[in-house]
Amino acid sequence: MLLPDSFVFTQQNLQDYKDCAYRFYLKEILRLDWPAVESEPIREQEALMLMGTRFHLLCQQYFSGIPADVLSGQITHPELTDWWQNFLNLNLHPTPGSFSVEKLNTIPFGGFRLAAKIDLMLKTDGKIIIYDWKTSQHQPKRQTLLARMQSKVYPFVISNLPASQTVQPESIEMVYWYPAFPQSPVIFAYSSAQNDADQTELELLAAEITSKDKEAFNKTDNTKVCKFCRYRSLCDRGKEAGTSELDEEPADSDAAFIFDFDSI
């Protein structure tokens, strides 16, 4: 088995595997740094990512008890102001102990662990609502979102936490909430059947990954994917990065806490 003992499955690396097994191998097993551009327009992508990070932080600050008007005074970017106002209009005022923010939840899974970092989880009246802030400029189709690994991994992890044992999967709801499109959140209800189906799919996927040897991590046949993969030059699959329509939320938009001073 090639995975390191401390490997943790996430929606992101499982999605990588589904998109291209070889990308998973390079990124997760070799942990290969490859400083090529992933997708263009890179400046706009970065600006969007920074704004997404800011938005996530504002939400976290709000739920940590900082008054909303103080936070509003910190925002100068017009678009972020709109996003923030839309968030405030959600009128979320959870009671202490009934919610968690930016929390990493993990469960044992396929001989490893499976993790989900949840932007906001609310527990009310025996129900669990999982919120994920989506700070992209365009809203993808509902079916596209539901097919993403995130839509399977998040509710699956939450429904398998000890704290959720008294909650039926039917009482779990996942909300993709777009601050740019506050009127059209993508909401889907979870169910026992979906939980079983997700469990089967995820376990099969994990078993497939863990049983593979190096040569079995093949490059994808869908070369369109390579346009948006930083390893394309390593695989001889193109030069310039493809142009994304900014409809995907940048992967590390909640990177506010990555930076620290341990390195000094």
Place this chain on the structure above:
Amino acid sequence: MTESKLTSIQQQIADLPVQSRVFLHGPAGCGKTFAAVHHMQALIKAGVPSDSILILVPQRTLAEPFKKIIRTPNFTSGGEPAILTIGGLAQRMLTLFWPLVAKEKGFGAPDKPPRFLTLETAQYYLSNLVEPLLQIGYFESVTVDPNRLYSQILDNLNKSAVVGFSPEEISTRLIQAWAGKPSQAIIYDQAQECALRFRQLCLQQNLLDFSLQLSVFANHLWPSLLCRQYLTSTYRHLIYDNTEEDYPVAHDLIESWMPDFESALIIKDEQGGFRSFMGADPISASRFSKACEKTIKFTESMIKTPELEHLETALTTSLTYHKIESEIPIEIQNAFSIHTFRFYPQGLDWITDQVKDLVDNQGVRPEEIVVLTPFLSDSLRHSINARFTNAGLSLSTFRPSRGLRDEPAINAVLTLVKLAFPTWNLKPVKDEIRIAMLLLIEDCDYIRADLITQVLFGQANGILRSFDSVKNKEMQQRISFLVGERFERLRLWLEENAIDDSLELDIFISRLFGELLSQPGYKFHQNFDSAAAVNRLVESARKFRQVMNIETSPKTPDLNKEYIRLVETGILSAQYMSDWESKTRSGSVLVSPAFSYLMNNRPVRFQFWLDIGSQGWWTRLDQPLTHPYVLNRNWQNGKLWSDMHENAANQQSLIRIMDGLIRRCSEHIFMCTLGVNEQGNEERGALIMAVQTILRKLQNKPGVKHV
């Protein structure tokens, strides 16, 4: 790691009641951390939510044993214990509660986000302040590299934050302890003036270096109701490991937090405090023995053999008293061996052979071997790397002070950047072009690289000419059409992509790497080491830009030029302590300065100590602008720092290092002595003298192999 492997005293720690406060101490290698990991698991088993546990360490790498367990499949479902340093916690809290503290602390733009500085970006801002002062004669009598000057000024600020005194007191404290020429007082005053100017700039521009982060957190955030409530309700149980490597202000914070924790396990290594230059204070850490209800001491080493224990005792005695009166057990010779060489290369050849033998014939895993030296110079790194490569051995080196400019791949890329933007007036020299061509173009050997440089590079205007312009057929053939075609592609790429000189440097380099240098025909194609080096460059340039990128900052081309200047002056580092894990897990032998190795607390089976005659094992770095022992809570203000103090401090430091190394070895230490050191000098430092004292004592015993 199973329950059955715990000793009875370790089991006692694991089984501590949920509501307990225990101070656990003992020498390194006694299994204290192992017991604490089990205590963490026991807490969770008893129903404590895992995310209510705070694992606090002075340096993240020291929390590896906890992290390993947290990532095992058997670990409980739910949140994870938080693994933090006080510095990391301070930064998190500042990020979260910035709107509340910014105005109160007097930051110039409280409605704008904070900008956290790395050591490098802090040095950058400081250098901009200090350079004009250097021009008018500041620090005139100090002969030291400007980068070291900046790092010492920052170090003074850091000391004020970690020890807990006002930056205004820096020079007074240093002057009062100074026993040399009175003119040094001016230097200390100038160092303080620079520190205060820097602090002022930070406050004006929302810049937070390490010292300001810590001081705002300790003095403003921690006492605030909201932050304190947040922390005390989030973290209910504390495991604080290696407290002896943390600084007094960290201890102050935890001491005042203690009443709020439901349980606390506080661990201290005796004879630790290796990070004294960063303010580590083992004496301050001892306070927790009083703050806890119970103290438990571990004494039995789980790592070193009785023979290594004899070596530790003998070496400590010898270093302390310069003689050994008691008998030394003859078994001590199993713990170490001395190998004498006249010249450095002979020593390196022998180490290479010995390592190869251990790996190939004795089944020792490469990561169970370290080669330690007081300093790791580039030439030593290169020499040992070449020998290991020839012997088919994998090697990793760890040197946090290694600069980006020392990476050949990075220099080659920056040469292309200079070529691409001639208007920046950073014209490369011929030698840079030659090396860049050699390192970047596939099939381009030194001769061809030289021909390209001579024929196709215009030194005067700093521009590459087209390969088609070579009319001499013989010259074309000597360069070869294949290399010429690759050169031409490279030249055209630079020409086409240099139109927009307002493009951010990191973005330009990313495109250069992805679209050209990692494509077939160029040497970064499938070259993972070069990719890793360029990745560091890109990340570093991006961080630099993001910190600088506000309205008052210079325009992008100026920022790009400024960044290249920083790389070339050596301010920017290529490695961080946090890289330790990735650097040491690759099935390779580690070559490292002894201090860096100790800081990461990873026992091995075999150690090689290179050049035990070196004074580097004994003498501390020359720091004319600061003083780790004076800017310290244990130093009595007003006392003079004399040669006697210096000698005693060096002696204690060497004893600590020796004990630390021996306690992290489970089988054998190979000590190498060199007649002539790397610089061609003969040295007889304190370590070799102490070892010789042991050898003399052993001399008359039958069956002794060393003498």
